[in-house]
Amino acid sequence: MPDQPLLDVRDLRVSFRTRRGSVTVVDGLSFSVAPGEILGVVGESGSGKSVSMLAVLRLLTSPNVTVEGEVLFRGRDLLTLPDREMRAVRGREIAMVFQDPMTALTPVYTVGWQIAEQIRAHEKVSRKEAHARAVGLLSDVGIPDAASRANAYPHEFSGGMRQRAVIAMALSCGPALLIADEPTTALDVTVQAQILDLMRELNAEGSAVVLITHDMGVISQIADRVLVMYGGRAAEEGPRRAVFHGPRHPYTWGLLDSVPRVGGARLRRLPTIAGMPVAPGDLPEGCAFAPRCRLRHEQCAERPELRDFGGSAHRDACWLPDDDRAALRLTARAAATDVPDLEREATP
Amino acid sequence: MLQFIVKRFASALLVMFAISVLVFLIFFATPGVDPAARIAGRNADPATLAQVRHSFGLDRPMPVRYLLMMRHLLIDRDLESFVNRGSRVIPQIVQATPVTLSLVVGAALIWMTAGIIMGTAAAALRGRAADPLIMLVGVVGVSLPAYWLGEVVNLITQKQLHGSVFSWVPPPGYVGLDHPGQWALHLLFPWLTLALLYAGIYARLLRGEVVGALNEDYVRTARAKGLSERRILIRHALRCSLIPIVSLFGLDFGALVGGAALLTEVVFGLPGIGKLTFDALQNLDLPVIMGTVLYAAFFVVLANALVDILYARLDPRARHA
Numbered sequence: 001m002p003d004q005p006l007l008d009v010r011d012l013r014v015s016f017r018t019r020r021g022s023v024t025v026v027d028g029l030s031f032s033v034a035p036g037e038i039l040g041v042v043g044e045s046g047s048g049k050s051v052s053m054l055a056v057l058r059l060l061t062s063p064n065v066t067v068e069g070e071v072l073f074r075g076r077d078l079l080t081l082p083d084r085e086m087r088a089v090r091g092r093e094i095a096m097v098f099q100d101p102m103t104a105l106t107p108v109y110t111v112g113w114q115i116a117e118q119i120r121a122h123e124k125v126s127r128k129e130a131h132a133r134a135v136g137l138l139s140d141v142g143i144p145d146a147a148s149r150a151n152a153y154p155h156e157f158s159g160g161m162r163q164r165a166v167i168a169m170a171l172s173c174g175p176a177l178l179i180a181d182e183p184t185t186a187l188d189v190t191v192q193a194q195i196l197d198l199m200r201e202l203n204a205e206g207s208a209v210v211l212i213t214h215d216m217g218v219i220s221q222i223a224d225r226v227l228v229m230y231g232g233r234a235a236e237e238g239p240r241r242a243v244f245h246g247p248r249h250p251y252t253w254g255l256l257d258s259v260p261r262v263g264g265a266r267l268r269r270l271p272t273i274a275g276m277p278v279a280p281g282d283l284p285e286g287c288a289f290a291p292r293c294r295l296r297h298e299q300c301a302e303r304p305e306l307r308d309f310g311g312s313a314h315r316d317a318c319w320l321p322d323d324d325r326a327a328l329r330l331t332a333r334a335a336a337t338d339v340p341d342l343e344r345e346a347t348p
Numbered sequence: 349m350l351q352f353i354v355k356r357f358a359s360a361l362l363v364m365f366a367i368s369v370l371v372f373l374i375f376f377a378t379p380g381v382d383p384a385a386r387i388a389g390r391n392a393d394p395a396t397l398a399q400v401r402h403s404f405g406l407d408r409p410m411p412v413r414y415l416l417m418m419r420h421l422l423i424d425r426d427l428e429s430f431v432n433r434g435s436r437v438i439p440q441i442v443q444a445t446p447v448t449l450s451l452v453v454g455a456a457l458i459w460m461t462a463g464i465i466m467g468t469a470a471a472a473l474r475g476r477a478a479d480p481l482i483m484l485v486g487v488v489g490v491s492l493p494a495y496w497l498g499e500v501v502n503l504i505t506q507k508q509l510h511g512s513v514f515s516w517v518p519p520p521g522y523v524g525l526d527h528p529g530q531w532a533l534h535l536l537f538p539w540l541t542l543a544l545l546y547a548g549i550y551a552r553l554l555r556g557e558v559v560g561a562l563n564e565d566y567v568r569t570a571r572a573k574g575l576s577e578r579r580i581l582i583r584h585a586l587r588c589s590l591i592p593i594v595s596l597f598g599l600d601f602g603a604l605v606g607g608a609a610l611l612t613e614v615v616f617g618l619p620g621i622g623k624l625t626f627d628a629l630q631n632l633d634l635p636v637i638m639g640t641v642l643y644a645a646f647f648v649v650l651a652n653a654l655v656d657i658l659y660a661r662l663d664p665r666a667r668h669a
Contacts, residue, residue, distance in 0.1 A: 059571055083577075087575070087576060088574065090571065090572055090574035092574060100565060103564065103565035121573060121574050122574060153664040
């Protein structure tokens with residue numbers, strides 16, 4: 001079926017057992033990724049972005065973690081797959097790139113060896129052939145003189161080169177889905193752009209990408225669809241244009257408004273989202289964002305579900321009336337910029 | 349590489365020189381210690397003392413005495429013991445070396461194998477009952493001193509159960525390598541006794557290292573690559589954990605070959621370096637002490653140099669540093 005999603009996550013719930021009881025980090029998250037699409041996942045630190053993706057690949061190995069829900073990949077539930085079959089999925093069908101390239105590679109083996117290791121884990125090829133493919137992959141991701149650099153150790157690579165090497169490794173078996181967990185956060189801006197180009201190229205070759213980031217700029221450049229997470233739940237989800245041009249959830253407003261702009265009148269102070277990100281331990285009963293929301297009302301004590309309106313693909317989890325969100329956003333923004341000014345005038 | 353070896357060799361020479369001077373000073377410049385009185389025996393009259401002093405060259409100035417001793421030890425190689433006149437130092441050391449080497453190399457093989465298996469298994473099984481159990485065995489091993497354990501082993505294998513289960517155990521002592529079977533049989537219990545102590549330490553240390561490595565990002569990458577848990581444990585986590593173990597091993601091995609296996613040697617009646625040093629110390633037999641101390645220093649320095657080379661092989665980050 002052409003319209004069947006590649007990855008379909010339903011009601012994912014991740015909780016950690018701690019000394020002070022169970023803490024739910026991902027709370028009923030559902031999303032899907034279509035073949036060949038780029039899904040951008042945004043949210044503050046601690047919003048459950050990384051943990052939910054690690055849960056998808058079953059990389060949360062701590063015995064104190066429980067993962068519930070369904071993760072359907074090509075119709076198979078990854079959470080109930082035997083370990084052996086799960087290993088065949090990891091690296092071959094779903095590859096993952098992590099945030100910090102400095103520590104992501106084993107320090108005692110050459111970069112080429114580590115890429116060849118992954119190839120040989122999934123395909124019956126000779127050592128030599130695997131190495132040759134590793135050299136080819138390194139050259140594809142833009143590492144100059146790949147044949148000799150393949151024999152270098154990770155500590156001999158710069159951060160950007162390492163992230164390229166990690167991406168080359170992720171691409172080695174032609175995965176249908178690449179999960180990239182903040183792949184550019186630890187890198188220079190110029191290198192960031194190169195890495196994003198690499199993702200785009202990969203996507204052009206047919207792989208779907210889930211890109212986790214807290215950088216709205218990155219998302220606006222590359223994503224087809226956007227998932228905004230807050231407090232381990234989906235706050236808003238929709239096509240990129242819809243989310244950026246008509247954001248519906250007050251949290252998304254806050255995220256977009258807090259990005260500095262190059263053009264236009266210079267703000268005296270960058271708007272921020274008041275308050276602190278919600279701690280996973282004390283999620284409110286109702287809307288997770290309610291304590292920081294300027295437009296909260298009685299209904300927010302009840303938990304909102306993701307819902308669309310008018311059958312569009314743009315969905316959000318907020319109780320505000322559907323029709324005049326743009327006007328409400330202006331009110332909220334005015335409130336956000338006014339308060340600090342008043343405070344400043346009052347000080348002297 | 350050549351530069352590295354030359355540098356190592358020079359530093360080894362320097363260390364050995366410093367140690368020889370130190371030992372010499374301890375014995376000759378410490379107030380109240382008179383080697384001539386020891387050699388001449390109790391209640392010797394002043395004439396005898398003077399004669400002893402003269403015949404051993406003890407009436408010469410200190411630097412001359414040092415140089416003379418070094419010349420006899422290293423160049424003429426005919427330095428004689430003060431206590432047993434006529435018995436030369438170098439042949440004694442040459443005779444004792446294979447005994448100590450046999451003991452320590454065999455024990456090292458056993459304790460490294462056991463320590464690596466126990467430590468890795470405990471780390472892989474952490475959170476389950478087997479982990480604290482293995483570590484408990486390790487603690488017990490660490491807590492049993494060689495002189496006690498050796499005596500108990502002797503008591504059981506030579507006396508209590510010698511008539512039944514352990515009738516194949518030969519009497520304590522050493523048999524040369526020209527009879528490999530007997531050699532191994534004589535050394536079996538000394539090996540196990542010495543290895544038990546170190547296996548416990550190494551297992552505990554390695555467990556900590558492997559547990560730490562399993563939480564590293566590169567292990568998560570390895571999992572995401574789709575490798576098997578076994579491969580991740582051995583090729584990635586254990587491989588990186590071996591680096592600190594090797595440096596510890598070098599120190600322990602060097603010290604043991606240099607004579608630190610004394611207790612095991614004495615308990616099992618093995619005439620090794622430790623035993624030789626021990627006897628020489630009891631008699632204040634300076635030439636023998638000087639010989640064994642220099643020998644020990646040489647092995648400690650050599651072991652450290654070997655560790656440095658091995659370290660560079662194990663850890664590519666250390667190669668260009």
